[in-house]
Amino acid sequence: MTKAEMQAEKIKEISGTDPYKCMKCGKCSASCPSFDEMDIKPHQFVSYVLNEDIEALANSKSLWKCLSCFACVERCPRDVKPGKIIDGARQLVVREKGGDYLKADEIPELLDEELPQQLLVSAFRRYRR
Amino acid sequence: MQELINKAKELLANGTVVRVLGWRAGDLSYNPEPAFFETEEDLQKFVYDGFCGANLSKYMIEASKLDGKTLVFLKPCDTYSFNQLIKEHRVDREKAYIVGVGCRGKLDIDKIKEQGIKGIESVEGTELDGPDTLTIKTLYGDKTCSYASAMLGRCHVCKGKEHMIADEIIGESKDTKDAERFDAVKAVEAMSPEERFNFFQKELRKCIRCNACRNVCPACSCRKCVFDSNKFDSAQKANVDSFEEKMFHVIRAFHVAGRCTDCGECSRVCPQGIQLHLFNRKFIKDINEYYGEFQAGADIEARGPLTNYTFDDVEPSIVKERG
């Protein structure tokens, strides 16, 4: 197995989704609140996994723009759950050493008076190992 | 007992019945056997005491084929069997004059022997209206034991002393139930599968295929038993025998499932003391739990549980789910 194949398998495994079920209807992209911020669009996630082009997916901005709002998961007519696929890719990245998207030293400037703990906790879990 | 004999004499004399089905003293005093009586003289041998455990209902299948009515004495538990046989068109209600006899539990000579009493010659105090203590005449003098301690296992879990069917009832019964009917089954269920297997293997290993259980069973009244026919046979007869050998008791239990009244005769007559009722009672317990309480022979109109269904019946996987 090549590295790309292994990564694709890993994404399928951690996301627990079957990209082959996708019928390319685009409902995920129609529902995504972060669509405009993403370079690879939600309906394209599956193609990257099927084509084993994980490198591109891992380097995409979309990893950090997904809000995990589950609109695509809720509405996907084929139970493919694009949100879980992109999260799988995100985890591949943060589990690698140095893959953290949020560095400790940049945090202080991001804070303000009202900012709830919940936000920090969630961002930590999403962005870091 | 005399009351029963008087009744029999009366009915024979006035022509209501042409024969009487009851019990006659056997070679041993504690071993009476079922018998037909046709004359007043015959009736001198009639007995009814604590050892008259035999269920006479099955004999009515043959009696139904004979001309004229038969007077039959049925204990409360026997009436369930009789009802079940009516339901299955095996006995003719019109050919039977049923006298329901009282019962205060039936005795098991082995239960007396188990108490260390040896050399038994006779047992006294076994009559229906007898004392609570039995006196046992032995080669070594008189011994005693309580009536209850000598009772058949089945009487401790008695279904009740009410006759399900009878033309008249003679003699008073006494309640004997002092244990739960399904406790023995539950105890087996509580074992691990290995323990259960070892338990039943040990029980069944004792079987000598004497067919006593089959012969006494009122539900096992087929004209021709599957085990004696070639219906399930393939070409190799020798192997068939072994199949039957191995699976005999499971198949027999299945064949009577839903029809067995739990009369307990199978266990009573087994010369090897196999606890055969554990099979039948397991089916009864399952039926009660899965399909609602059902007592075979209690209601002639009720549909048998295995010839009935509901859309929402449990799936067979319940066996696994219950573990």
Added chain:
Amino acid sequence: MSIGANEEFRPKIVAFCCNWCSYAGADLAGSSRLAYPADVKIIRVPCSCRVNPMFILRAFERGADGVILCGCHPGDCHYSTGNFYARRRMTMLFSMLDYIGVENGRTRVEWVSAAEGAKFSATMNDFVAKVTSLGKNVRLGDLRCKN
């Protein structure tokens, strides 16, 4: 008792399939090329209610390691009510086998319609895996252990 994870062990499995739903479901599994192990051998019966517990016991006695009965879904029986009777009979039989200590994974009832080729295949795969994990059927082979 069981051989367990012995890879050499291939179980003998008898599958009774009703002609109208499950046998057709097996055909559909075949025409859809949905594989299941060759250990499964199908016997066609008109209805699940044709299956006598004696057939199942016979199979075990002859060395089968697992027996599965497939019929139409409750309510969809070609003969209206056959599978309802089969369901009660098998519940009773399986309960008894479990009671006498036979592993309950060796018996199964599954409702498979003519349209459920995929379910048929998945069921057989699962059942074979289960029976394989239980190993050889020793207990039912000779309950009385006279040998």
Added chain:
Amino acid sequence: MQQRIGVFVCHCGSNIAATVDVKKVVEMLALEPGVVHAEDYQYMCSEVGQAKIAEAIKEKQLTGVVVCSCSPRMHETTFRKCAERAGLNPYMVEIANIREQVSWIHKDMEEATQKAVILGRAAIAKVSLNTPLKAGESRVTKRALVIGGGIAGIQTALDIADAGYEVDIVEKTPSIGGRMSQLDKTFPTLDCSACILTPKMVEASANEKITLYTYSEVEKVSGFVGDFTVDIRKKARSVDMSKCTGCGVCQEKCPNKKAPSEFNRGLNTRSAIYTPFAQAIPNVPVIDREHCTKFLTGKCGVCSKVCQAGAIDYEQQDEIITEKYGAIVVATGFDIIKLDNYGEYAYDQSPDVITSLELERIMNAAGPTKGHLERMSDHKAPKNMVFIQCVGSRCSDGRGKSYCSKICCMYTAKHAMLIRDKYPDVNVTVFYIDVRTPGKNFDEFYRRAVEDYHVNYIKGQVGKVTPEADGSLTVHGVDLIDNKQIKMKADMVVLAAAIEPNPDIRKIATMLTASIDTNNFLTEAHAKLRPVESPTAGIFLSGVTQGPKDIPETVSQAGAAAVKAIGLLAKDKLLTNPCTAQADIMACNGCSTCANVCPYGAISYEDKEVRGPGIREVRRVAVVNSALCQGCGACTVACPSGAMDLQGFSNRQIIAEVDAICR
């Protein structure tokens, strides 16, 4: 008798031979006891293959034949007929299914070959115990029942009546006509639905061979092919059909006009006494007792007062009619799914989000808006309309239906075109996943919508529809070709909701013992070769009850179902399945257990004289009516003594198969 069995192994081209070592199978099976002949051939079902079987039967005086080939459901009849022609009883043939159960699912040749041999052995073991059977005969009632009075049912009934047979239509609603009567125009020719349907409805009601039972339901079905007995419940109309002149005054005067109109999909209301639509057949109203003031409060009776014919009968009761039929055609049609699971499309939140069927009513001149295209919220004409395809179709997530509803692409193109034609200033956008237009002149039709009418087709499913404060709707979509998200204003949104079989079908299928698939469509006897027959003999399928289809397809299938029914009715006698139960009176206890489980009431009891070694007596014994027995075998297991056995699937035969497999 010494068995002489012939074994014939089919290659099925390479279907079997590619995975199974056919020669080896022949070699191994030739060694089985009783086998005197074994050979293989490329296609056993071909003429040459059958000739080989026939030849061997004659030359080697075979007593039994085993064919190792495809499923018996495919060619058992073929080989049985072949044997019969060669002088062997057709029931002396057994099939070992080594295609569907072996070659198509196994890859390893050795393993597959071994399994094929075992299945062959089982068939040999069984055939050794086969006995020659002879089919019995049963009579055919020359009358057909059609369940459902839509276009499918009407067409089937007309065709059956044309052939000269009596036929009854049972329709649940007060009028025949069905879904088609609700449609405005039909694709791909755009002719008016009513104009082509109404004449057919009239023809059906005028045909003396056809009896209409409207406002009626099938209550109970018993019997079997050629001889069904059906109870039909004629629901109380509260109007005497023989007196009513159809003048319509009662409906006009009825003070309670608040009942939602089923015919107009609840877009407006109707009176409590009503005919669903003007061209209803029969043109006799019914009183909707759930909405009628008289029935609710006891006070009113206006309709009775105004009816000059004295046809109103508040006391009328449901009536049960029992009728015999030789064939039954199911034509129960469809409805569209409920949209509760699709909250994102705001169907429940805005009256301007409608289904396509509602649009049909809005576009129809007899509909709630008299044919004017307008929003249901404020009755304003829309400027922008959006159509959303595949709402609930092609959904495998449990919310909708996994299948394609097949008709939506075409009717949406139709709607888009009609709107652009009649209201050229209305912008029409269609969001689609795929446009599926197989069919004569279908793709051309869709292209006309784009090319001639400039309908805006956008590839991409809509995510959400939001009703805005200004009364407009925003459609949140995506254009997958441009890879852009779209937020589009719309005045009306039309949802192409999935179609599903009429929910009553489950109940009806159970009564008929006809099988249905996971989507509640009735199953065909064969998906390709017997598409209008149910696997249950004597039951035929017409229209959407079998699967999604449009009007032309429905009408052709309705005709096909009629022909199959006619083919059955044309026979005077039917051969019955000889695989029926038989009681061995020597072993029968007469206990009635078997009769308790017989679904067909085929078992009765007789007092018979029994003679045997040392036996001569009259016994009560079970007797099976082989015309009624369908051969399920429930009785054989219920019988404790094994006296009851099933011919063709006897205890000994099945045990022989078990033994052969476990050997």
Added chain:
Amino acid sequence: MKYSYYPGCTLKNKAKDLDAYARASAEALGFELEEIEDWQCCGGVYPLGSDEIATKLSSVRALNAAKEKGQDLVTLCSACHHVIKRVNDDMKNVADIQFRANNYLKLDEPYTGETQVLHFLEVLRDRVGFDAIKEKVVKPFTGKKIGAYYGCLLLRPGKILEFDNPENPKIMEDFIRAIGGEPVIYPYRNECCGGYISLKEKELSKSMAGKIMDNAASFEADMLITACPLCLYNLNKSDAKTKLPVYYFTELLAEALGLKEEVQA
């Protein structure tokens, strides 16, 4: 009636009032929130990876604590509710996670999803009943037009959270009616506020929350209510043209029940 209660990190700090109003209201409505001892942070987001165990253990501990007490587990913060409810579903239905989590925790008796997880709103709806609340309201929000903001976490994925219709919910609207207000139904009420993205992508979440608030304002809402501290934060930071006040629903509940001053004191 006593419930096990999981407050979560934010309710102990920035969102103390969400918690305080809830406890006071609960008492007035006849139920008690018994805080789980030594609860640990749920992590804020549900770990989607099917192979993640460690990140789910704090939720399992809380669930098991409730099970041992024989109580249902009540949550208030949308995020905690989402995480705990989904972990519970895993423990009930995903054999692998069930096995590994139990292996790790070594509980006396394995935890297999026995506890019922309820959001405070569900307690109000299903256990207390909105009609009963209505009867106890002393200061109704008569004439107030209140927009419910659900966000994502309470509703999706609908099959697991089973909270309400995920696309057309009504529980908060019914709540608003119960406290005498007039619910404003606006279509963006289940759109995402931006969630945790507001830490690094402040502009993006401002605009997303802005659209929500503007949408509510266009339907003439006077104020918004929410159950989630992060939603509240993002909404308050929004770039909406019309700024609407945002409250925790518990604050309005306490006010309607006449408890607000008491709590503030």
